[in-house]
Amino acid sequence: MTDASTLEPLSFSLNGRPVTVDVDPRETLFDTLRERLRQTGTKGACLEGECGSCTVLLDGEPVTSCLVMALQVAGREVVTIEGIAESSQLSALQAAFVRAGAVQCGYCTPGLIVSATALLKKNPRPSEDEVRRGLAGNLCRCTGYNKIVDAVLDASREGEELSETGTAGARA
Amino acid sequence: MSGAQQHNIGRSVVRPDVRDKVTGATRFGGDLCGPEVLSASVVRAAHAHAKVIRVDFSKAKAIDGVIAVLGRDDIKGTNRHGLIKRDHPVFCDERVRYRGDAIAVVIATTPEAAKLGRDAVEVEYEALPVIATMADAQADGAERIHEFGNVLATQLIRKGDAAKALGESDVVVTRTFAMGGVDHAFLDLEAGYAEMDGDVVTIHASGQWVHEERRLIALALGLPVERVRIVQPPTGGAFGGREDISIQIYLGLAALTLGKPVRMQYTREESMVARHKRHPMEIEYTLGATRDGTLTAAKVIIRSDEGAYASTGPAVLRKAVSHCTGPYRVPHVEADGVALFTNNCPTGAMRGFGACQLAIAYEGAVLAVARELGMDVVELKKKNLVRDGDSITTGQVIPVASAIDCLDAALDRFHWNARRKDHPAPHLRRGYGVSTICFGLGYGDGYPDASRARVRFAEDNVLEVYSGGVDVGQGLHSLLAQIAGEEFGIDASRVRVIASDTALTPESGSSSATRQTLFSGNAVKLAAGEVHRQVMDAAAVMLGLHWEDLAIKGDRIVGIHHENVATPLAFVLSGARARGFTLDSTAVYKPRTVAPTDQSGRSPRAFLTYMFGSHAAEVIVDIETGEVRVERIVAAHDVGKAINPREVEGQIEGGVAQGLGMALMEEVVTRQGRILNASFTDYIIPTILDVPRIEAVIVERADLEGPHGARGVGEPPLIGAVPAILAAISDAIGHPVEQTPATAERVWKIIHQDNAEHLT
Ligand code: FES
Ligand code: FES
Numbered sequence: 001m002t003d004a005s006t007l008e009p010l011s012f013s014l015n016g017r018p019v020t021v022d023v024d025p026r027e028t029l030f031d032t033l034r035e036r037l038r039q040t041g042t043k044g045a046c047l048e049g050e051c052g053s054c055t056v057l058l059d060g061e062p063v064t065s066c067l068v069m070a071l072q073v074a075g076r077e078v079v080t081i082e083g084i085a086e087s088s089q090l091s092a093l094q095a096a097f098v099r100a101g102a103v104q105c106g107y108c109t110p111g112l113i114v115s116a117t118a119l120l121k122k123n124p125r126p127s128e129d130e131v132r133r134g135l136a137g138n139l140c141r142c143t144g145y146n147k148i149v150d151a152v153l154d155a156s157r158e159g160e161e162l163s164e165t166g167t168a169g170a171r172a
Numbered sequence: 173m174s175g176a177q178q179h180n181i182g183r184s185v186v187r188p189d190v191r192d193k194v195t196g197a198t199r200f201g202g203d204l205c206g207p208e209v210l211s212a213s214v215v216r217a218a219h220a221h222a223k224v225i226r227v228d229f230s231k232a233k234a235i236d237g238v239i240a241v242l243g244r245d246d247i248k249g250t251n252r253h254g255l256i257k258r259d260h261p262v263f264c265d266e267r268v269r270y271r272g273d274a275i276a277v278v279i280a281t282t283p284e285a286a287k288l289g290r291d292a293v294e295v296e297y298e299a300l301p302v303i304a305t306m307a308d309a310q311a312d313g314a315e316r317i318h319e320f321g322n323v324l325a326t327q328l329i330r331k332g333d334a335a336k337a338l339g340e341s342d343v344v345v346t347r348t349f350a351m352g353g354v355d356h357a358f359l360d361l362e363a364g365y366a367e368m369d370g371d372v373v374t375i376h377a378s379g380q381w382v383h384e385e386r387r388l389i390a391l392a393l394g395l396p397v398e399r400v401r402i403v404q405p406p407t408g409g410a411f412g413g414r415e416d417i418s419i420q421i422y423l424g425l426a427a428l429t430l431g432k433p434v435r436m437q438y439t440r441e442e443s444m445v446a447r448h449k450r451h452p453m454e455i456e457y458t459l460g461a462t463r464d465g466t467l468t469a470a471k472v473i474i475r476s477d478e479g480a481y482a483s484t485g486p487a488v489l490r491k492a493v494s495h496c497t498g499p500y501r502v503p504h505v506e507a508d509g510v511a512l513f514t515n516n517c518p519t520g521a522m523r524g525f526g527a528c529q530l531a532i533a534y535e536g537a538v539l540a541v542a543r544e545l546g547m548d549v550v551e552l553k554k555k556n557l558v559r560d561g562d563s564i565t566t567g568q569v570i571p572v573a574s575a576i577d578c579l580d581a582a583l584d585r586f587h588w589n590a591r592r593k594d595h596p597a598p599h600l601r602r603g604y605g606v607s608t609i610c611f612g613l614g615y616g617d618g619y620p621d622a623s624r625a626r627v628r629f630a631e632d633n634v635l636e637v638y639s640g641g642v643d644v645g646q647g648l649h650s651l652l653a654q655i656a657g658e659e660f661g662i663d664a665s666r667v668r669v670i671a672s673d674t675a676l677t678p679e680s681g682s683s684s685a686t687r688q689t690l691f692s693g694n695a696v697k698l699a700a701g702e703v704h705r706q707v708m709d710a711a712a713v714m715l716g717l718h719w720e721d722l723a724i725k726g727d728r729i730v731g732i733h734h735e736n737v738a739t740p741l742a743f744v745l746s747g748a749r750a751r752g753f754t755l756d757s758t759a760v761y762k763p764r765t766v767a768p769t770d771q772s773g774r775s776p777r778a779f780l781t782y783m784f785g786s787h788a789a790e791v792i793v794d795i796e797t798g799e800v801r802v803e804r805i806v807a808a809h810d811v812g813k814a815i816n817p818r819e820v821e822g823q824i825e826g827g828v829a830q831g832l833g834m835a836l837m838e839e840v841v842t843r844q845g846r847i848l849n850a851s852f853t854d855y856i857i858p859t860i861l862d863v864p865r866i867e868a869v870i871v872e873r874a875d876l877e878g879p880h881g882a883r884g885v886g887e888p889p890l891i892g893a894v895p896a897i898l899a900a901i902s903d904a905i906g907h908p909v910e911q912t913p914a915t916a917e918r919v920w921k922i923i924h925q926d927n928a929e930h931l932t
Contacts (some may be wrong), residue, residue: 035448040203041197043360044361048852050812080196082196093448098194104646107188107360107480109194132860136860136861139852141358142645143829144827144866145825146865146866147821149865153689
């Protein structure tokens with residue numbers, strides 16, 4: 001990207017693993033992830049904070065990585081779509097996206113899954129309205145959003161069932 | 173799979189591509205890379221209309237990291253591309269005609285250096301008058317954008333005597349409609365990768381018709397088609413926006429000239445400035461009726477802003493004219509369309525082209541007639557909608573005309589008769605609208621339209637489908653697996669699809685015109701049927717029975733009358749191969765349509781088949797601000813047979829959302845040939861907060877042509893949504909709404925145009 005001389009080392013946690021990479025102080029986290037670390041699951045449809053397709057978690061908070069400077073994440077925890085699946089298993093939310101037909105072209109999907117993961121973490125039983133407000137920063141051009149809302153609600157209900165079984169099991 | 177027979181058709185199977193899409197593993201065009209890959213960036217015109225006096229690459233070439241600057245002198249073939257007329261220069265020669273016109277492409281070691289190089293290319297222009305509007309294009313003495321003038325095409329329909337019939341009608345309304353340009357706004361920006369594989373230029377980039385793109389690229393590069401290979405990566409939406417050539421020739425030229433891998437990606441701004449748009453149109457619509465509400469005649473005048481190059485313009489204009497009265501019986505019709513060049517961004521294919529602009533006009537005119545007659549619009553519709561065996565304006569008889577079925581289905585689900593009439597607040601007005609539309613599938617009009625498909629059992633006994641048809645996110649490949657598997661009772665998930673690679677797959681036409689389910693679906697069904705016969709033939713030889721006495725059941729071939737005969741299918745496949753039997757077939761589906769006559773513009777079979785749809789919408793309008801909220805939309809479409817119902821719903825929901833965008837917010841704003849809102853900050857598409865819950869209603873009256881009775885579904889959901897929403901706004905505010913998008917500002921102006929007497 002630029003002369004090696006102008007690069008600065010950056011260390012942070014990426015999907016639970018420590019990484020150190022030389023970056024241009026002017027580059028965004030989005031570029032670092034995709035261009036330097038070749039983690040291409042994070043997408044970019046606008047690069048100006050409008051579409052949400054580049055969403056990643058920074059210390060657990062969803063951020064649009066195209067607006068975050070790489071050096072801002074020094075020492076912090078970044079989780080991308082590549083870090084959402086639990087080992088080779090899909091997360092409950094990912095599985096719900098598959099089941100619901102919430103994916104057409106799939107370009108918006110990584111950003112939506114990351115945003116919705118953060119949403120469910122904060123609010124495990126969201127109403128439809130809360131789901132919509134929580135995902136208002138993520139554009140999708142294909143689906144009309146119906147099935148995306150369904151998938152998130154479905155995953156939240158599943159979380160409920162799981163925790164209920166968990167409690168019941170503990171009681172027994 | 174257990175021994176039970178699997179049925180694929182009508183089952184919401186999970187698409188095989190989806191798993192990688194939820195984990196981020198899918199690699200779209202912009203995700204492709206390789207060692208020592210070069211980057212490319214395109215120099216665009218600085219004027220909307222100008223003579224090019226001098227181009228100088230020397231400063232650009234001197235920039236650190238710049239490897240080459242390629243322009244028109246480096247084009248060894250034809251310096252033109254274009255789907256219908258080859259009029260779009262790869263690199264401009266003597267003249268630029270819009271601000272997306274390309275001058276050169278800069279290749280460098282990094283994307284940053286490529287951009288610096290791009291900005292360092294010097295071009296000297298002599299400005300020409302900008303033809304900014306259709307009126308400019310038609311003005312006396314207007315500057316000619318192309319040598320032959322500013323008219324790209326004209327189209328007409330003559331049926332009966334419209335002038336006389338209008339003169340004799342009890343009521344006649346004349347309304348003027350205008351639709352703004354719309355951007356496809358697919359999220360996956362134009363991006364790709366090219367490299368040399370021996371002497372073959374291999375281009376990984378997303379289009380909508382790999383074989384036609386290969387032909388155009390080969391023509392430009394001056395290569396035989398065998399030396400160009402297109403491999404389509406997973407594609408993040410298209411909606412017509414990938415029909416024209418975008419990055420492919422630049423990539424191919426760079427890889428070919430430099431012998432090195434190259435990649436490139438547009439920014440959102442470049443994508444919006446360079447790529448064609450939906451046609452802005454102006455339509456003057458005169459519609460007559462008798463006192464009892466029988467439509468008598470229509471006179472329709474259409475002007476279509478073509479922008480700088482033809483693209484699919486002639487087909488769009490023809491589609492507009494042939495759909496000018498939609499699903500209505502109108503005995504006398506006179507329609508005239510003209511497509512005019514301007515120095516705006518070229519306009520071309522977008523979901524529902526031509527038909528969607530006209531649906532706004534005919535539905536608006538029908539609403540105006542209903543108002544004039546004081547008649548309920550649903551009643552007026554039912555009186556005039558085509559029924560089975562009626563013909564529409566082109567003269568084509570429609571055997572399955574399900575407009576009324578769709579209308580009833582939509583109104584039923586909506587509980588139309590129980591709709592609330594109250595307003596939520598004094599400044600919030602509730603309104604309802606309903607639309608009925610029709611749409612001809614495939615290219616039609618006598619254009620040779622065909623899909624080819626190959627089906628075979630591979631050496632590992634897996635059923636394979638080979639199709640050139642591209643999946644742009646709509647799920648085509650999964651659908652083809654369902655259709656192929658169905659012939660053998662093999663679950664779709666066990667069918668392997670090899671697709672959209674010109675080196676491996678047959679030509680299957682474009683993913684456009686709502687044609688792939690119908691065309692490639694039929695081609696796959698034909699080929700799979702033949703392979704089924706090949707398998708049964710081999711089984712019969714091996715088992716010593718007649719093939720008609722055998723059937724595939726689960727994983728086995730069994731005797732119909734001989735209960736003790738049961739052999740694993742895999743055993744038969746291996747045995748067949750050992751005996752030299754073929755388990756491989758390629759089929760062509762190529763039905764005939766008929767070109768319209770020059771005099772009447774009519775045709776007994778303009779399209780292979782038509783599909784119908786009806787939407788009901790509820791909106792709330794804030795009369796103080798003009799803001800519109802869509803509260804609810806029911807969308808009913810007769811898809812013939814939903815091969816994958818969940819995916820059909822997805823297409824309907826997505827189409828409705830795009831229709832909502834076109835109806836309320838999306839407009840490419842252009843001044844003097846410059847797009848003023850070429851970003852997602854300024855060009856607004858619907859968010860999850862704008863789109864209400866969409867209720868998709870699947871109507872299934874089997875099609876006579878389609879595989880398993882299926883028609884397709886891609887475009888009609890968008891077409892139906894726009895007029896339903898406009899009618900609902902009009903109901904809420906008591907004034908017609910005849911311009912898209914109906915932005916808050918425009919709606920406010922309509923409300924306040926005459927002191928809002930209707931609102932008191
Ligand atoms: S790419 Fe970051 S918000 Fe669009
Ligand atoms: S599925 Fe295509 S953008 Fe959302």
